[in-house]
Amino acid sequence: MGARVDSMNENRTTLDNLLPLLEPTSGSAVLHVAVVEVRDAADLAGLASDPRMGRFLLGRLSDTVALVDPGAEEAFLVALRDAGHTPKRTKDVGP
Numbered sequence: 001m002g003a004r005v006d007s008m009n010e011n012r013t014t015l016d017n018l019l020p021l022l023e024p025t026s027g028s029a030v031l032h033v034a035v036v037e038v039r040d041a042a043d044l045a046g047l048a049s050d051p052r053m054g055r056f057l058l059g060r061l062s063d064t065v066a067l068v069d070p071g072a073e074e075a076f077l078v079a080l081r082d083a084g085h086t087p088k089r090t091k092d093v094g095p
Helices: 002-018 041-049 073-082
Strands: 034-037 057-060 065-068
Touching: 002 041, 034 073, 041 057, 041 065
Parallel strands: none
Antiparallel strands: 034 065, 057 065
16 A cells, blocks of 8 residues: 555656646636546646647646646647547536
8 A cells, every 4th residue: 555655646746747736716617618537647647748738738627637728629639649549528518
């Protein structure tokens, strides 16, 4: 268990250096945004560190969710596919 905790902390530190955590102010809401959600912090660090995809990521909402540059959603999807990823697109999720 200790090695796993160390690995998780290392991934978080790497992620903190690559992609800042966005901390919304109290009571704020953001509508009509594109986000990418991955399995774990290591996957998000991998995307953020790759210049083909990292340039489209503005910041992260958690260790597994990042905000995609508005207007660049299609280019981001192309970059993901070109890098060998298989993104699943979901539209209009929310209230």
